[in-house]
Amino acid sequence: MLGVFKNGVVNPPKELHSPASEQASMSPKSPEETLKDFLSSNPTNGFSLGFADKGFLAYAPPQRSLASPQRLFCSVNDVYCIFLGSLNNLFTLNKQYGLSKGSNEAMFVIEAYRTLRDRSPVPAHRLLKDLDGSFGFVIYDHKTGAVFAAIGADKAVNLFWGIAADGSVMISDNVDLIKASCRKSFAPFPAGCMYHSEGGLMSFEHPKNKMKAMPRVDSEGAMCGASFAVDAYSKVNSSMPRVGSAANWATWG
Structure with a gap:
Protein backbone atom coordinates (compact mmCIF):
# COMPACT_ATOMS: atom_id res chain seq x y z
CA MET A 1 0.00 0.00 0.00
CA LEU A 2 1.01 3.60 -0.51
CA GLY A 3 -0.37 6.89 0.72
CA VAL A 4 1.03 10.22 -0.45
CA PHE A 5 -0.22 13.47 1.07
CA LYS A 6 0.80 17.01 0.24
CA ASN A 7 2.57 19.15 2.79
CA GLY A 8 -0.15 20.86 4.81
CA VAL A 9 -2.44 17.84 4.71
CA VAL A 10 0.19 15.98 6.72
CA ASN A 11 2.75 18.03 8.64
CA PRO A 12 5.28 15.47 9.89
CA PRO A 13 7.77 16.04 12.71
CA LYS A 14 10.62 18.18 11.39
CA GLU A 15 13.13 15.50 12.44
CA LEU A 16 11.81 13.16 9.75
CA HIS A 17 13.60 15.25 7.11
CA SER A 18 17.30 14.53 6.73
CA PRO A 19 19.63 17.02 4.99
CA ALA A 20 21.56 13.97 3.77
CA SER A 21 18.77 13.34 1.24
CA GLU A 22 19.83 16.47 -0.65
CA GLN A 23 23.45 15.27 -0.72
CA ALA A 24 22.71 11.69 -1.79
CA SER A 25 24.02 10.47 -5.14
CA MET A 26 20.42 9.86 -6.23
CA SER A 27 17.76 12.50 -5.59
CA PRO A 28 14.44 11.73 -3.89
CA LYS A 29 11.67 10.78 -6.31
CA SER A 30 8.52 12.73 -6.97
CA PRO A 31 5.16 11.29 -5.85
CA GLU A 32 4.25 10.66 -9.49
CA GLU A 33 7.42 8.60 -10.03
CA THR A 34 6.75 6.61 -6.87
CA LEU A 35 3.17 5.90 -7.89
CA LYS A 36 4.39 4.70 -11.28
CA ASP A 37 6.86 2.36 -9.54
CA PHE A 38 4.10 1.01 -7.28
CA LEU A 39 1.66 0.34 -10.13
CA SER A 40 4.34 -1.21 -12.35
CA SER A 41 5.19 -3.67 -9.57
CA ASN A 42 1.49 -4.59 -9.29
CA PRO A 43 0.42 -4.51 -12.96
CA THR A 44 -2.60 -6.81 -12.69
CA ASN A 45 -4.24 -5.86 -9.41
CA GLY A 46 -2.90 -2.47 -8.30
CA PHE A 47 -4.91 0.75 -8.50
CA SER A 48 -4.80 4.30 -7.18
CA LEU A 49 -7.23 7.04 -6.16
CA GLY A 50 -6.31 10.71 -6.43
CA PHE A 51 -7.75 13.50 -4.28
CA ALA A 52 -7.17 16.65 -6.36
CA ASP A 53 -4.28 18.59 -4.83
CA LYS A 54 -4.40 16.70 -1.50
CA GLY A 55 -2.64 13.46 -2.48
CA PHE A 56 -3.52 9.88 -3.36
CA LEU A 57 -3.85 6.32 -2.09
CA ALA A 58 -2.59 3.25 -3.96
CA TYR A 59 -3.47 -0.33 -3.11
CA ALA A 60 -2.79 -3.89 -4.20
CA PRO A 61 -3.95 -7.10 -2.48
CA PRO A 62 -1.15 -9.02 -0.75
CA GLN A 63 0.61 -11.92 -2.40
CA ARG A 64 -0.71 -15.30 -1.30
CA SER A 65 1.72 -16.06 1.48
CA LEU A 66 1.34 -17.09 5.09
CA ALA A 67 3.95 -14.46 5.95
CA SER A 68 1.92 -11.61 4.41
CA PRO A 69 -0.56 -9.83 6.68
CA GLN A 70 -4.11 -9.35 5.50
CA ARG A 71 -4.50 -6.15 3.49
CA LEU A 72 -7.89 -4.49 2.97
CA PHE A 73 -9.23 -1.42 1.22
CA CYS A 74 -12.61 0.16 1.92
CA SER A 75 -14.42 3.49 1.46
CA VAL A 76 -17.61 4.79 3.06
CA ASN A 77 -19.05 8.28 2.56
CA ASP A 78 -15.78 9.84 1.34
CA VAL A 79 -13.67 8.20 4.06
CA TYR A 80 -11.03 5.85 2.64
CA CYS A 81 -9.08 3.25 4.59
CA ILE A 82 -6.23 0.84 3.87
CA PHE A 83 -5.94 -1.68 6.70
CA LEU A 84 -3.15 -4.19 7.34
CA GLY A 85 -3.34 -7.10 9.78
CA SER A 86 -6.33 -8.44 11.69
CA LEU A 87 -8.34 -7.88 14.87
CA ASN A 88 -9.07 -10.77 17.22
CA ASN A 89 -12.07 -8.98 18.74
CA LEU A 90 -13.64 -7.82 15.47
CA PHE A 91 -16.93 -9.65 16.15
CA THR A 92 -17.33 -7.87 19.50
CA LEU A 93 -16.40 -4.49 18.02
CA ASN A 94 -18.85 -4.87 15.13
CA LYS A 95 -21.61 -5.71 17.59
CA GLN A 96 -20.70 -2.72 19.75
CA TYR A 97 -20.89 -0.34 16.76
CA GLY A 98 -23.99 -1.93 15.25
CA LEU A 99 -22.19 -3.25 12.17
CA SER A 100 -23.06 -6.46 10.37
CA LYS A 101 -21.22 -9.68 11.19
CA GLY A 102 -19.64 -9.59 7.74
CA SER A 103 -17.96 -6.20 8.23
CA ASN A 104 -14.20 -6.46 7.94
CA GLU A 105 -11.50 -4.56 9.82
CA ALA A 106 -11.31 -1.70 7.32
CA MET A 107 -15.09 -1.17 7.52
CA PHE A 108 -14.94 -1.14 11.32
CA VAL A 109 -12.05 1.34 11.46
CA ILE A 110 -13.91 3.73 9.16
CA GLU A 111 -17.06 3.52 11.29
CA ALA A 112 -15.04 4.03 14.49
CA TYR A 113 -13.29 7.03 12.94
CA ARG A 114 -16.58 8.57 11.80
CA THR A 115 -18.03 8.06 15.29
CA LEU A 116 -15.05 9.81 16.85
CA ARG A 117 -15.22 12.61 14.30
CA ASP A 118 -18.94 13.28 14.50
CA ARG A 119 -20.36 12.39 17.86
CA SER A 120 -18.34 10.32 20.30
CA PRO A 121 -16.78 11.74 23.48
CA VAL A 122 -14.43 8.74 23.66
CA PRO A 123 -10.76 9.76 23.15
CA ALA A 124 -9.09 8.26 20.10
CA HIS A 125 -6.29 6.72 22.13
CA ARG A 126 -8.77 4.80 24.26
CA LEU A 127 -10.48 3.30 21.23
CA LEU A 128 -7.18 2.20 19.71
CA LYS A 129 -6.13 0.53 22.95
CA ASP A 130 -9.32 -1.54 22.73
CA LEU A 131 -8.20 -3.09 19.43
CA ASP A 132 -6.97 -6.62 20.11
CA GLY A 133 -4.70 -7.82 17.33
CA SER A 134 -1.92 -6.83 14.98
CA PHE A 135 -2.80 -3.85 12.85
CA GLY A 136 -1.77 -0.77 10.95
CA PHE A 137 -4.00 1.54 8.93
CA VAL A 138 -4.14 4.81 7.02
CA ILE A 139 -7.39 6.77 6.69
CA TYR A 140 -8.00 9.72 4.41
CA ASP A 141 -11.12 11.76 5.15
CA HIS A 142 -11.99 13.59 1.94
CA LYS A 143 -14.72 15.55 3.73
CA THR A 144 -12.35 17.26 6.16
CA GLY A 145 -9.08 16.75 4.28
CA ALA A 146 -7.61 14.94 7.28
CA VAL A 147 -5.29 11.93 7.55
CA PHE A 148 -5.47 9.49 10.45
CA ALA A 149 -2.88 6.71 10.72
CA ALA A 150 -2.01 4.26 13.48
CA ILE A 151 -0.06 1.08 14.11
CA GLY A 152 -0.34 -1.51 16.88
CA ALA A 153 2.14 -1.81 19.71
CA ASP A 154 3.10 -5.44 19.05
CA LYS A 155 5.28 -4.54 16.01
CA ALA A 156 3.82 -7.43 14.00
CA VAL A 157 2.73 -5.01 11.25
CA ASN A 158 5.16 -2.40 9.94
CA LEU A 159 4.58 0.98 8.34
CA PHE A 160 7.19 3.48 7.18
CA TRP A 161 6.92 7.17 6.42
CA GLY A 162 9.16 9.64 4.69
CA ILE A 163 9.41 12.92 2.79
CA ALA A 164 9.46 12.99 -1.03
CA ALA A 165 11.26 15.43 -3.30
CA ASP A 166 8.37 17.94 -3.29
CA GLY A 167 7.84 17.81 0.49
CA SER A 168 4.92 15.38 0.32
CA VAL A 169 4.68 12.75 3.03
CA MET A 170 4.65 9.09 2.00
CA ILE A 171 3.35 6.20 4.10
CA SER A 172 3.80 2.58 3.02
CA ASP A 173 4.37 -0.94 4.30
CA ASN A 174 7.05 -1.35 1.61
CA VAL A 175 10.32 -0.08 3.06
CA ASP A 176 12.17 -0.46 -0.25
CA PHE A 189 6.20 4.69 11.85
CA PRO A 190 6.46 4.23 15.65
CA ALA A 191 4.62 1.26 17.15
CA GLY A 192 1.74 2.03 19.50
CA CYS A 193 1.34 5.48 17.97
CA MET A 194 -1.16 7.43 15.90
CA TYR A 195 -1.04 10.51 13.71
CA HIS A 196 -3.85 12.93 12.89
CA SER A 197 -3.56 16.02 10.70
CA GLU A 198 -4.88 18.24 13.50
CA GLY A 199 -3.11 16.69 16.47
CA GLY A 200 0.18 15.41 15.07
CA LEU A 201 2.03 12.31 16.28
CA MET A 202 1.33 10.80 19.69
CA SER A 203 1.41 7.50 21.53
CA PHE A 204 -1.96 5.90 22.17
CA GLU A 205 -0.29 3.50 24.60
CA HIS A 206 1.03 6.42 26.68
CA PRO A 207 -1.09 9.41 25.59
CA LYS A 208 0.12 11.77 28.32
CA ASN A 209 3.76 11.45 27.33
CA LYS A 210 5.48 13.51 24.66
CA MET A 211 7.21 11.89 21.70
CA LYS A 212 10.96 12.31 21.30
CA ALA A 213 13.09 12.00 18.17
CA MET A 214 16.14 9.75 18.16
CA PRO A 215 18.73 10.28 15.38
CA ARG A 216 19.28 7.39 13.00
CA VAL A 217 22.54 6.54 11.25
CA ASP A 218 22.52 4.21 8.25
CA SER A 219 25.14 1.67 7.18
CA GLU A 220 27.02 4.41 5.31
CA GLY A 221 27.26 6.54 8.43
CA ALA A 222 24.83 9.16 7.13
CA MET A 223 22.17 10.74 9.33
CA CYS A 224 18.70 9.52 8.37
CA GLY A 225 15.28 10.69 9.37
CA ALA A 226 14.84 10.22 13.10
CA SER A 227 13.00 7.38 14.79
CA PHE A 228 10.37 8.38 17.32
CA ALA A 229 9.70 7.02 20.80
CA VAL A 230 7.82 7.91 23.97
CA ASP A 231 9.60 10.27 26.35
CA ALA A 232 8.99 8.61 29.69
CA TYR A 233 9.79 11.78 31.64
CA SER A 234 7.91 14.44 29.72
CA LYS A 235 4.15 14.99 29.95
CA VAL A 236 1.88 16.88 27.59
CA ASN A 237 -1.65 18.26 27.57
CA SER A 238 -2.84 16.07 24.70
CA SER A 239 -6.18 17.60 23.79
CA MET A 240 -6.55 17.96 20.05
CA PRO A 241 -7.54 21.38 18.66
CA ARG A 242 -10.91 21.45 16.94
CA VAL A 243 -11.38 23.67 13.94
CA GLY A 244 -13.82 24.01 11.06
CA SER A 245 -15.52 20.83 9.89
CA ALA A 246 -13.34 18.76 12.26
CA ALA A 247 -14.73 20.59 15.30
CA ASN A 248 -16.47 17.50 16.66
CA TRP A 249 -13.46 15.20 16.44
CA ALA A 250 -12.91 13.44 19.76
CA THR A 251 -10.22 14.69 22.12
CA TRP A 252 -6.96 12.78 22.14
CA GLY A 253 -6.12 12.86 25.82
Whole structure:
Protein backbone atom coordinates (compact mmCIF):
# COMPACT_ATOMS: atom_id res chain seq x y z
CA MET A 1 0.00 0.00 0.00
CA LEU A 2 1.01 3.60 -0.51
CA GLY A 3 -0.37 6.89 0.72
CA VAL A 4 1.03 10.22 -0.45
CA PHE A 5 -0.22 13.47 1.07
CA LYS A 6 0.80 17.01 0.24
CA ASN A 7 2.57 19.15 2.79
CA GLY A 8 -0.15 20.86 4.81
CA VAL A 9 -2.44 17.84 4.71
CA VAL A 10 0.19 15.98 6.72
CA ASN A 11 2.75 18.03 8.64
CA PRO A 12 5.28 15.47 9.89
CA PRO A 13 7.77 16.04 12.71
CA LYS A 14 10.62 18.18 11.39
CA GLU A 15 13.13 15.50 12.44
CA LEU A 16 11.81 13.16 9.75
CA HIS A 17 13.60 15.25 7.11
CA SER A 18 17.30 14.53 6.73
CA PRO A 19 19.63 17.02 4.99
CA ALA A 20 21.56 13.97 3.77
CA SER A 21 18.77 13.34 1.24
CA GLU A 22 19.83 16.47 -0.65
CA GLN A 23 23.45 15.27 -0.72
CA ALA A 24 22.71 11.69 -1.79
CA SER A 25 24.02 10.47 -5.14
CA MET A 26 20.42 9.86 -6.23
CA SER A 27 17.76 12.50 -5.59
CA PRO A 28 14.44 11.73 -3.89
CA LYS A 29 11.67 10.78 -6.31
CA SER A 30 8.52 12.73 -6.97
CA PRO A 31 5.16 11.29 -5.85
CA GLU A 32 4.25 10.66 -9.49
CA GLU A 33 7.42 8.60 -10.03
CA THR A 34 6.75 6.61 -6.87
CA LEU A 35 3.17 5.90 -7.89
CA LYS A 36 4.39 4.70 -11.28
CA ASP A 37 6.86 2.36 -9.54
CA PHE A 38 4.10 1.01 -7.28
CA LEU A 39 1.66 0.34 -10.13
CA SER A 40 4.34 -1.21 -12.35
CA SER A 41 5.19 -3.67 -9.57
CA ASN A 42 1.49 -4.59 -9.29
CA PRO A 43 0.42 -4.51 -12.96
CA THR A 44 -2.60 -6.81 -12.69
CA ASN A 45 -4.24 -5.86 -9.41
CA GLY A 46 -2.90 -2.47 -8.30
CA PHE A 47 -4.91 0.75 -8.50
CA SER A 48 -4.80 4.30 -7.18
CA LEU A 49 -7.23 7.04 -6.16
CA GLY A 50 -6.31 10.71 -6.43
CA PHE A 51 -7.75 13.50 -4.28
CA ALA A 52 -7.17 16.65 -6.36
CA ASP A 53 -4.28 18.59 -4.83
CA LYS A 54 -4.40 16.70 -1.50
CA GLY A 55 -2.64 13.46 -2.48
CA PHE A 56 -3.52 9.88 -3.36
CA LEU A 57 -3.85 6.32 -2.09
CA ALA A 58 -2.59 3.25 -3.96
CA TYR A 59 -3.47 -0.33 -3.11
CA ALA A 60 -2.79 -3.89 -4.20
CA PRO A 61 -3.95 -7.10 -2.48
CA PRO A 62 -1.15 -9.02 -0.75
CA GLN A 63 0.61 -11.92 -2.40
CA ARG A 64 -0.71 -15.30 -1.30
CA SER A 65 1.72 -16.06 1.48
CA LEU A 66 1.34 -17.09 5.09
CA ALA A 67 3.95 -14.46 5.95
CA SER A 68 1.92 -11.61 4.41
CA PRO A 69 -0.56 -9.83 6.68
CA GLN A 70 -4.11 -9.35 5.50
CA ARG A 71 -4.50 -6.15 3.49
CA LEU A 72 -7.89 -4.49 2.97
CA PHE A 73 -9.23 -1.42 1.22
CA CYS A 74 -12.61 0.16 1.92
CA SER A 75 -14.42 3.49 1.46
CA VAL A 76 -17.61 4.79 3.06
CA ASN A 77 -19.05 8.28 2.56
CA ASP A 78 -15.78 9.84 1.34
CA VAL A 79 -13.67 8.20 4.06
CA TYR A 80 -11.03 5.85 2.64
CA CYS A 81 -9.08 3.25 4.59
CA ILE A 82 -6.23 0.84 3.87
CA PHE A 83 -5.94 -1.68 6.70
CA LEU A 84 -3.15 -4.19 7.34
CA GLY A 85 -3.34 -7.10 9.78
CA SER A 86 -6.33 -8.44 11.69
CA LEU A 87 -8.34 -7.88 14.87
CA ASN A 88 -9.07 -10.77 17.22
CA ASN A 89 -12.07 -8.98 18.74
CA LEU A 90 -13.64 -7.82 15.47
CA PHE A 91 -16.93 -9.65 16.15
CA THR A 92 -17.33 -7.87 19.50
CA LEU A 93 -16.40 -4.49 18.02
CA ASN A 94 -18.85 -4.87 15.13
CA LYS A 95 -21.61 -5.71 17.59
CA GLN A 96 -20.70 -2.72 19.75
CA TYR A 97 -20.89 -0.34 16.76
CA GLY A 98 -23.99 -1.93 15.25
CA LEU A 99 -22.19 -3.25 12.17
CA SER A 100 -23.06 -6.46 10.37
CA LYS A 101 -21.22 -9.68 11.19
CA GLY A 102 -19.64 -9.59 7.74
CA SER A 103 -17.96 -6.20 8.23
CA ASN A 104 -14.20 -6.46 7.94
CA GLU A 105 -11.50 -4.56 9.82
CA ALA A 106 -11.31 -1.70 7.32
CA MET A 107 -15.09 -1.17 7.52
CA PHE A 108 -14.94 -1.14 11.32
CA VAL A 109 -12.05 1.34 11.46
CA ILE A 110 -13.91 3.73 9.16
CA GLU A 111 -17.06 3.52 11.29
CA ALA A 112 -15.04 4.03 14.49
CA TYR A 113 -13.29 7.03 12.94
CA ARG A 114 -16.58 8.57 11.80
CA THR A 115 -18.03 8.06 15.29
CA LEU A 116 -15.05 9.81 16.85
CA ARG A 117 -15.22 12.61 14.30
CA ASP A 118 -18.94 13.28 14.50
CA ARG A 119 -20.36 12.39 17.86
CA SER A 120 -18.34 10.32 20.30
CA PRO A 121 -16.78 11.74 23.48
CA VAL A 122 -14.43 8.74 23.66
CA PRO A 123 -10.76 9.76 23.15
CA ALA A 124 -9.09 8.26 20.10
CA HIS A 125 -6.29 6.72 22.13
CA ARG A 126 -8.77 4.80 24.26
CA LEU A 127 -10.48 3.30 21.23
CA LEU A 128 -7.18 2.20 19.71
CA LYS A 129 -6.13 0.53 22.95
CA ASP A 130 -9.32 -1.54 22.73
CA LEU A 131 -8.20 -3.09 19.43
CA ASP A 132 -6.97 -6.62 20.11
CA GLY A 133 -4.70 -7.82 17.33
CA SER A 134 -1.92 -6.83 14.98
CA PHE A 135 -2.80 -3.85 12.85
CA GLY A 136 -1.77 -0.77 10.95
CA PHE A 137 -4.00 1.54 8.93
CA VAL A 138 -4.14 4.81 7.02
CA ILE A 139 -7.39 6.77 6.69
CA TYR A 140 -8.00 9.72 4.41
CA ASP A 141 -11.12 11.76 5.15
CA HIS A 142 -11.99 13.59 1.94
CA LYS A 143 -14.72 15.55 3.73
CA THR A 144 -12.35 17.26 6.16
CA GLY A 145 -9.08 16.75 4.28
CA ALA A 146 -7.61 14.94 7.28
CA VAL A 147 -5.29 11.93 7.55
CA PHE A 148 -5.47 9.49 10.45
CA ALA A 149 -2.88 6.71 10.72
CA ALA A 150 -2.01 4.26 13.48
CA ILE A 151 -0.06 1.08 14.11
CA GLY A 152 -0.34 -1.51 16.88
CA ALA A 153 2.14 -1.81 19.71
CA ASP A 154 3.10 -5.44 19.05
CA LYS A 155 5.28 -4.54 16.01
CA ALA A 156 3.82 -7.43 14.00
CA VAL A 157 2.73 -5.01 11.25
CA ASN A 158 5.16 -2.40 9.94
CA LEU A 159 4.58 0.98 8.34
CA PHE A 160 7.19 3.48 7.18
CA TRP A 161 6.92 7.17 6.42
CA GLY A 162 9.16 9.64 4.69
CA ILE A 163 9.41 12.92 2.79
CA ALA A 164 9.46 12.99 -1.03
CA ALA A 165 11.26 15.43 -3.30
CA ASP A 166 8.37 17.94 -3.29
CA GLY A 167 7.84 17.81 0.49
CA SER A 168 4.92 15.38 0.32
CA VAL A 169 4.68 12.75 3.03
CA MET A 170 4.65 9.09 2.00
CA ILE A 171 3.35 6.20 4.10
CA SER A 172 3.80 2.58 3.02
CA ASP A 173 4.37 -0.94 4.30
CA ASN A 174 7.05 -1.35 1.61
CA VAL A 175 10.32 -0.08 3.06
CA ASP A 176 12.17 -0.46 -0.25
CA LEU A 177 9.62 1.80 -1.97
CA ILE A 178 9.99 4.42 0.76
CA LYS A 179 13.80 4.27 0.73
CA ALA A 180 13.96 4.60 -3.06
CA SER A 181 11.62 7.57 -3.00
CA CYS A 182 12.65 9.46 0.14
CA ARG A 183 16.36 8.49 0.33
CA LYS A 184 17.56 9.42 3.82
CA SER A 185 14.37 11.19 4.92
CA PHE A 186 12.37 8.22 6.18
CA ALA A 187 11.79 6.24 9.37
CA PRO A 188 9.60 3.46 10.76
CA PHE A 189 6.20 4.69 11.85
CA PRO A 190 6.46 4.23 15.65
CA ALA A 191 4.62 1.26 17.15
CA GLY A 192 1.74 2.03 19.50
CA CYS A 193 1.34 5.48 17.97
CA MET A 194 -1.16 7.43 15.90
CA TYR A 195 -1.04 10.51 13.71
CA HIS A 196 -3.85 12.93 12.89
CA SER A 197 -3.56 16.02 10.70
CA GLU A 198 -4.88 18.24 13.50
CA GLY A 199 -3.11 16.69 16.47
CA GLY A 200 0.18 15.41 15.07
CA LEU A 201 2.03 12.31 16.28
CA MET A 202 1.33 10.80 19.69
CA SER A 203 1.41 7.50 21.53
CA PHE A 204 -1.96 5.90 22.17
CA GLU A 205 -0.29 3.50 24.60
CA HIS A 206 1.03 6.42 26.68
CA PRO A 207 -1.09 9.41 25.59
CA LYS A 208 0.12 11.77 28.32
CA ASN A 209 3.76 11.45 27.33
CA LYS A 210 5.48 13.51 24.66
CA MET A 211 7.21 11.89 21.70
CA LYS A 212 10.96 12.31 21.30
CA ALA A 213 13.09 12.00 18.17
CA MET A 214 16.14 9.75 18.16
CA PRO A 215 18.73 10.28 15.38
CA ARG A 216 19.28 7.39 13.00
CA VAL A 217 22.54 6.54 11.25
CA ASP A 218 22.52 4.21 8.25
CA SER A 219 25.14 1.67 7.18
CA GLU A 220 27.02 4.41 5.31
CA GLY A 221 27.26 6.54 8.43
CA ALA A 222 24.83 9.16 7.13
CA MET A 223 22.17 10.74 9.33
CA CYS A 224 18.70 9.52 8.37
CA GLY A 225 15.28 10.69 9.37
CA ALA A 226 14.84 10.22 13.10
CA SER A 227 13.00 7.38 14.79
CA PHE A 228 10.37 8.38 17.32
CA ALA A 229 9.70 7.02 20.80
CA VAL A 230 7.82 7.91 23.97
CA ASP A 231 9.60 10.27 26.35
CA ALA A 232 8.99 8.61 29.69
CA TYR A 233 9.79 11.78 31.64
CA SER A 234 7.91 14.44 29.72
CA LYS A 235 4.15 14.99 29.95
CA VAL A 236 1.88 16.88 27.59
CA ASN A 237 -1.65 18.26 27.57
CA SER A 238 -2.84 16.07 24.70
CA SER A 239 -6.18 17.60 23.79
CA MET A 240 -6.55 17.96 20.05
CA PRO A 241 -7.54 21.38 18.66
CA ARG A 242 -10.91 21.45 16.94
CA VAL A 243 -11.38 23.67 13.94
CA GLY A 244 -13.82 24.01 11.06
CA SER A 245 -15.52 20.83 9.89
CA ALA A 246 -13.34 18.76 12.26
CA ALA A 247 -14.73 20.59 15.30
CA ASN A 248 -16.47 17.50 16.66
CA TRP A 249 -13.46 15.20 16.44
CA ALA A 250 -12.91 13.44 19.76
CA THR A 251 -10.22 14.69 22.12
CA TRP A 252 -6.96 12.78 22.14
CA GLY A 253 -6.12 12.86 25.82
